[in-house]
Amino acid sequence: MMVEALLETKDVVKRFGGIRAVDGVSISVERGEIVGLIGPNGAGKTTLFNCITGTYTPEEGHIFFEGKEITKLPSNKIIRLGIARTWQVVRPFKKMSVIDAITTGALLRHGKIDEAREKAREVAQFLGLPEEILKKRGDEITLMQHKLVDLARALATEPKLLLIDEVGAGLRPAELNMMIETLHKINKERGTTLVVVEHIMRLVMSISKRVIVMHEGKVIAQGKPEEVSNNPQVIQAYLGIKPV
Amino acid sequence: MISPSLVLQNTIDGVFLGLFYSLVAMGLALIFGVMDIINFAHGDLLMLAAYFVWLTSADLSVDPTVTALLLVPLFFLIGLSIHYSMIQPVLGKEPLIQIAVTVGLGLILQNIALAIFKAEPKAVAYSLFSFSYSIGPITLYASKLFIAVVSIVTLYVLNLFLNRTFLGLAMKSTADNREVAQLMGINAKRLYALTFGLGTALIALSASLWMTFGQVQPYLGTSFSLISWVIVAMGGLGGVTGVLYSGIIVGLAESLGSLFLTPSARMAVVYIVFFLVLWFRPRGLFGRR
Amino acid sequence: MRASITRGPILEILILIVILAIIPLALMGNAYYELLAATVVLFSSMVVAWNIIGGYAGQLDLGAYAYMGVGGIVTAELWMKAGIPPLLGIFVGGAVSALIAILIGIPTFRFGIKEVWYALLTAALVVIFNNISRLLMGPFDYYLPPTTGFVYLKFNSYVIVYAIAASFLIIAFLVNFFVERSKMGYYFKAIREDELAAEMVGIDTRRYKLYALLLYSFLLGVMGYIYIVIAASYSYRIFDSSASLSIAIMGIIGGLGSVEGGIISSMVLRSLGEYFRSTFGSSLPGLDLLLYGAVLILIGIFQPEGISSLINKLLKRKG
Ligand SMILES: Nc1ncnc2c1ncn2[C@@H]1O[C@H](COP(=O)(O)OP(=O)(O)OP(=O)(O)O)[C@@H](O)[C@H]1O
Ligand SMILES: [Mg+2]
Numbered sequence: 001m002m003v004e005a006l007l008e009t010k011d012v013v014k015r016f017g018g019i020r021a022v023d024g025v026s027i028s029v030e031r032g033e034i035v036g037l038i039g040p041n042g043a044g045k046t047t048l049f050n051c052i053t054g055t056y057t058p059e060e061g062h063i064f065f066e067g068k069e070i071t072k073l074p075s076n077k078i079i080r081l082g083i084a085r086t087w088q089v090v091r092p093f094k095k096m097s098v099i100d101a102i103t104t105g106a107l108l109r110h111g112k113i114d115e116a117r118e119k120a121r122e123v124a125q126f127l128g129l130p131e132e133i134l135k136k137r138g139d140e141i142t143l144m145q146h147k148l149v150d151l152a153r154a155l156a157t158e159p160k161l162l163l164i165d166e167v168g169a170g171l172r173p174a175e176l177n178m179m180i181e182t183l184h185k186i187n188k189e190r191g192t193t194l195v196v197v198e199h200i201m202r203l204v205m206s207i208s209k210r211v212i213v214m215h216e217g218k219v220i221a222q223g224k225p226e227e228v229s230n231n232p233q234v235i236q237a238y239l240g241i242k243p244v
Numbered sequence: 245m246i247s248p249s250l251v252l253q254n255t256i257d258g259v260f261l262g263l264f265y266s267l268v269a270m271g272l273a274l275i276f277g278v279m280d281i282i283n284f285a286h287g288d289l290l291m292l293a294a295y296f297v298w299l300t301s302a303d304l305s306v307d308p309t310v311t312a313l314l315l316v317p318l319f320f321l322i323g324l325s326i327h328y329s330m331i332q333p334v335l336g337k338e339p340l341i342q343i344a345v346t347v348g349l350g351l352i353l354q355n356i357a358l359a360i361f362k363a364e365p366k367a368v369a370y371s372l373f374s375f376s377y378s379i380g381p382i383t384l385y386a387s388k389l390f391i392a393v394v395s396i397v398t399l400y401v402l403n404l405f406l407n408r409t410f411l412g413l414a415m416k417s418t419a420d421n422r423e424v425a426q427l428m429g430i431n432a433k434r435l436y437a438l439t440f441g442l443g444t445a446l447i448a449l450s451a452s453l454w455m456t457f458g459q460v461q462p463y464l465g466t467s468f469s470l471i472s473w474v475i476v477a478m479g480g481l482g483g484v485t486g487v488l489y490s491g492i493i494v495g496l497a498e499s500l501g502s503l504f505l506t507p508s509a510r511m512a513v514v515y516i517v518f519f520l521v522l523w524f525r526p527r528g529l530f531g532r533r
Numbered sequence: 534m535r536a537s538i539t540r541g542p543i544l545e546i547l548i549l550i551v552i553l554a555i556i557p558l559a560l561m562g563n564a565y566y567e568l569l570a571a572t573v574v575l576f577s578s579m580v581v582a583w584n585i586i587g588g589y590a591g592q593l594d595l596g597a598y599a600y601m602g603v604g605g606i607v608t609a610e611l612w613m614k615a616g617i618p619p620l621l622g623i624f625v626g627g628a629v630s631a632l633i634a635i636l637i638g639i640p641t642f643r644f645g646i647k648e649v650w651y652a653l654l655t656a657a658l659v660v661i662f663n664n665i666s667r668l669l670m671g672p673f674d675y676y677l678p679p680t681t682g683f684v685y686l687k688f689n690s691y692v693i694v695y696a697i698a699a700s701f702l703i704i705a706f707l708v709n710f711f712v713e714r715s716k717m718g719y720y721f722k723a724i725r726e727d728e729l730a731a732e733m734v735g736i737d738t739r740r741y742k743l744y745a746l747l748l749y750s751f752l753l754g755v756m757g758y759i760y761i762v763i764a765a766s767y768s769y770r771i772f773d774s775s776a777s778l779s780i781a782i783m784g785i786i787g788g789l790g791s792v793e794g795g796i797i798s799s800m801v802l803r804s805l806g807e808y809f810r811s812t813f814g815s816s817l818p819g820l821d822l823l824l825y826g827a828v829l830i831l832i833g834i835f836q837p838e839g840i841s842s843l844i845n846k847l848l849k850r851k852g
Contacts, residue, residue, distance in 0.1 A: 095726060505668075
């Protein structure tokens with residue numbers, strides 16, 4: 001018997017006016033892996049995430065999570081099933097304290113405030129957020145801390161699958177190294193499956209065993225990082241957009 | 245019961261009124277679409293302009309419509325100064341804060357007007373257009389016909405402006421997609437100021453038209469603000485045509501509502517139409533988004 | 534942790550009760566001032582109730598007087614037409630208000646619909662009720678029967694009317710207090726901060742916005758009858774657009790999500806407004822509203838988090 005994939009998309013199409021932002025994408029993600037999702041600007045990576053999390057409803061195709069169809073479910077139901085995400089641009093709860101923001105995530109599976117707070121603390125500690133940050137407000141922290149808080153808030157919902165959108169953008173090299181380590185740790189110690197959208201090749205190549213390449217809404221290649229980076233179609237997609 | 249000719253009369257009046265409402269709402273639609281600013285003082289600016297019309301047309305003994313020549317540029321400048329003093333600081337802030345500031349502006353305008361002019365409504369004594377034609381049982385008021393025609397022409401010119409000139413295209417594309425507009429190298433700051441100025445200038449034109457048959461009192465703005473917002477909501481950011489059609493729907497709802505129910509319930513009818521639109525077509529009737 | 538949670542409200546409530554108890558003493562039996570104090574305190578309770586929907590959940594509700602008026606009129610009519618004592622009737626009034634509010638909330642709280650439509654619809658609601666009730670009730674003032682007694686929540690002494698208004702303030706305060714420390718409170722704030730991000734931690738944003746609306750409109754519906762008791766009569770004019778707006782104004786000036794800020798702003802500004810009205814009412818009507826407008830602009834531009842954050846800053850600087 002075939003092992004059922006954690007996430008599977010079948011011929012997903014999402015249009016904006018005339019643009020087919022996602023154009024018949026079929027991918028599958030296995031339990032426990034870290035998948036890199038790359039592609040030039042405007043390839044449709046973020047839009048695909050938005051389709052999976054129910055922010056957009058695709059016009060065509062189907063999305064399955066643990067074998068259950070989630071294509072037309074509202075976001076909050078999809079999240080409850082065990083998917084979480086972060087954004088390209090951080091979306092903090094600015095006027096809430098950091099610990100309150102993370103607690104909001106934890107409340108999904110822990111109805112009692114005290115338990116949720118405990119869970120939030122545990123996640124914060126796991127990600128290495130120092131205690132004094134937790135009391136600060138969302139508008140008083142640095143970009144790296146913001147990214148960690150977004151991650152913590154998502155992790156606090158205890159997802160099986162975490163979709164991460166350009167977590168490396170804007171980070172300094174040292175911070176980037178820490179982030180890579182953190183992602184590894186999330187995957188190893190919590191068993192969370194990760195799909196990582198990234199432009200910074202160093203990050204993608206060093207954490208993912210498998211990479212999916214999108215271009216103009218379509219999947220143009222997938223495989224091991226070194227195979228993909230030598231694929232002429234991939235090279236052309238990148239060069240075509242950004243002559244370096 | 246209600247005679248067919250009365251229904252026809254009210255339908256015609258409703259369409260004329262609706263065309264005028266479209267003009268009133270157009271400035272707001274522009275400001276909201278381009279700047280994403282929620283302006284609740286829109287109607288109160290119209291009220292202010294209407295008092296200016298009343299004053300100048302009495303002082304200079306000219307027709308209210310002539311005052312537009314003076315007031316449109318003046319209100320462009322007033323719009324600019326309001327923009328730089330109050331709107332710029334709250335651009336991109338939460339909607340609640342934007343509403344707070346513009347509601348504050350509206351309250352100040354209303355109550356200054358109340359202090360200076362008192363509560364009694366003021367009307368212009370004479371207008372070139374205070375005559376009417378009768379065609380069978382139907383009466384056509386020249387002022388309303390004139391207003392409808394000017395509104396349509398203005399909206400048409402505005403449509404040309406938005407589609408043919410660089411500035412207009414910049415406004416339109418910013419309304420469509422902020423990021424793309426920025427990539428095109430549009431200077432957002434200047435564009436916003438001009439948009440607010442233009443939106444406010446359009447209000448002055450509406451006010452000079454309104455005063456050919458209407459009255460002004462300090463609270464005139466409240467109903468115009470709400471009506472304009474209803475039109476913008478129904479137009480669904482669908483550009484000039486969206487505003488035009490929504491304006492006509494609102495005008496008809498008001499006019500027929502006051503015929504079939506009672507004049508005092510006409511606003512209730514407008515809002516109930518609005519409520520139904522929000523319920524069934526939350527993105528507006530004519531919107532693309 | 535547990536201890537601080539239980540100690541918190543007791544201390545704050547005690548302070549509030551002491552302040553509320555001092556006010557009538559300071560008025561020394563002047564009936565006019567007692568009635569005025571009741572008006573201000575009831576106004577304050579409406580602002581505190583508004584904080585649930587506006588301050589925590591971030592939905593700009595401008596329809597306070599619609600819910601308040603409907604609740605009040607339903608209660609009064611139930612008494613006069615069906616003999617149901619207001620002590621019971623206020624709950625029916627609250628329920629009717631909540632029902633109407635929910636009808637407004639269902640279409641406008643769908644995800645991705647701009648906040649401004651909700652503000653508009655609630656502002657329109659006050660006008661709609663004004664028009665409709667004028668059709669149904671005519672332009673007349675309806676007076677409550679002269680009967681007094683606890684089950685009618687009607688008394689000969691203005692101090693007791695004041696005490697009733699004050700207890701509504703305390704109730705509204707307590708509701709806020711428990712909401713803020715509940716799962717609902719966290720969810721409301723998340724929705725206020727970023728609705729999309731809130732959806733993405735699994736919050737059914739529409740449902741939670743409806744919860745906030747339900748609590749708020751019920752409280753206001755219940756308060757409506759006390760408003761009528763203070764005014765001694767009611768008419769279609771209870772649906773007053775600018776008064777309705779001022780509830781949200783006080784909430785914003787006080788600081789979104791700050792109950793204390795809302796109480797301070799509503800009490801200070803409303804009292805000041807009443808003073809202006811009684812002193813300059815004939816020569817400069819509307820001076821009170823002019824004041825609100827000016828404060829609103831200043832707060833919006835310079836202190837968007839309201840006077841509560843201003844006070845916090847001042848305290849920090851001292852401490
Ligand atoms: N809400 C939207 N409305 C209209 N077009 C959109 C919208 N979101 C995305 N698009 C378009 O869809 C296409 C794919 O965009 P998407 O953001 O998914 O790309 P991406 O791969 O995430 O790019 P990047 O690496 O720059 O983040 C682009 O052409 C974009 O302009
Ligand atoms: Mg992207």
